[in-house]
Amino acid sequence: MKSLDLTMALVVGGLFAAGVHLMLQRSLTRILLGFIVLGHGTNLLLLTTGGADPLPQAMALTAIVITFGITTFLLALAYRSWRLSGHDEVPDDIEDRRIGDVRERADTEPTADVEDDEDEGDDGFGGGPRARGPVGSGDRRGEEGG
């Protein structure tokens, strides 16, 4: 095993840090930049560790081609997101929050099916498996917003 050039090691480390930081952002464009930077870091690592050996260079070339293709796809995705919603931010998952609401609802109100108001009137049969919470006060309308 050969020893690594310290400068290269620092550059690779810096690229990785910057790439990961960018990938953790909300905006898809920044994520895309993060992916590119991270890809460069990885390719540089491949080259640095390989030295004059041609095999890692071939691998880096392949990886560059793959990264390039994926980048184009991500750009298209960001563009579609922008066309659909006017921005390219990755929003929260709604279903996760709904499940949380279900739990909250079951704790406070054992029978009603609040989320689908159209079903609510005639659903007085004891409900599904979610409606097993302790019988408490029905007054929870106020909390729903927060």
Next chain:
Amino acid sequence: MTWLVSLPVMLPILAAGISLGLSRHGFAQRLLTVLVLSAVFVDAVLLLVAVDRDGRAEVAFGGWAPTLGITLAADLLSALLLAVAVLVALAVLLFAIGQGTPDRAGSSIVPFHPAYLLLVSGVSLAFLSGDLFNLFVAFEVMLASSYVLITLNAGAARVRAGMTYTMTSLMSSLLFLTAVALIYAATGTVNLTELAERTAGLDDGVRSALGAFLLVVFAIKAAVVPLHFWLPDGYPTAPAPITAVFAALLTKVGVYAMIRTQSQLFPREDTWWLVAGAAVLTMLVGILGAIAQDDINRLLSFTLVSHIGFMLFGIALFDVAGFTGAILYIIHHIVVQAGLFLVAGLVVARTGTAALHRLESRDSSEGAGAAEQHGTPPVVTALFLLPALSMAGIPPFSGFIAKFALLKAAVADGGTAAYLMSAAALVTSLLTLYAMVRMWRAVSSPVAGPSGHQRLTVGATAGIVLVGLAIAAGAGPLAELSERAAHDLLAR
């Protein structure tokens, strides 16, 4: 033999190109995909027979020496999994055709068939890959087409889910590439056979670090808790056939890669506590997540995460019996999970909703009269019941056989970790049954939606369920085959 090994990779890639040119001829495109997948399945079966008879087959592409160029290698494990995977991919394809895949949206062409063919090619390449870098390329081919499939003709919700899925996969791919670079730096080769010889000579610390690095990479791809968050977010939003093929194949390719690399490059003598812990966590967290869900596709996605834990169970034991159990479980799970997602697709297509509480509320609000008018066809309920019972591990279905193999391996091992995992596995099986009963209530409740009966979708689902039954019926020979495959893995 050369042809048998290279065909599952080359044929779908070629066909994907042709398929793209056939975009304007829907029928020809569909026919091409079906024919190619059928051919690949026949090829995979022939390959399995050939490998079983003659032993491991290796092909060096383009006349390069095996350690320099691209190598494909087929042994019992890869041929077996390839055959099962392609068969399921074929059934899911028929379901997708029966459901009517959108061929074009407005003026733009929706490349479902080319992407699907590329996906199958990537999966085949992953199973047959003979070196680590090639395995990386296989994952990229597979994932790139999966990005296209999951965001195909997508609205806002699916673009969101697709982003999460794409980003997580990309991150793990880059980590994989980093691991390849480090492994090459440490050993000077990426060929799996050569690596198996050279990793033994490595310093203990370096060896453990590289092994752990690869473990994390494949754990992300296989959705092992705590690296599973992307899966229940991304999968349920896609159309049923796409979710089914992802659930059946993609995570299992991750588990396969884990088995392949850990058993060959980083063999160990004793139980692997790290993976044992991950197995227990994955089983329990996954199934508890499934119970909390209200959307049937999300419920199934969490069940999928949970049952990845069973495969880790086998890997953690790290002996022939454990790997046999893991291989059996992969085969069982590919078929059964795809079947369940397809049934969920049938239910959603008939009722227009995937929310459990809505499906159940029809029961109470519409009463018995409505039930007589629009009862869920017994075919669909039966198609749900068989894989659901199998998933929960009720004898005599395939899930029972796979779980039994794992528990037997654990008892033979006799260690603390083995018993801990067995306990978690039993609890998970019970809770799986509970989750399946919840879903059963929704599936069997009367349907008020359009009841257009689509023969091909039901037929394709029935086909998958029958394959599941065939696995149970042929459990003896299959277990014996898996055991030999596990033996081969650890022998080298």
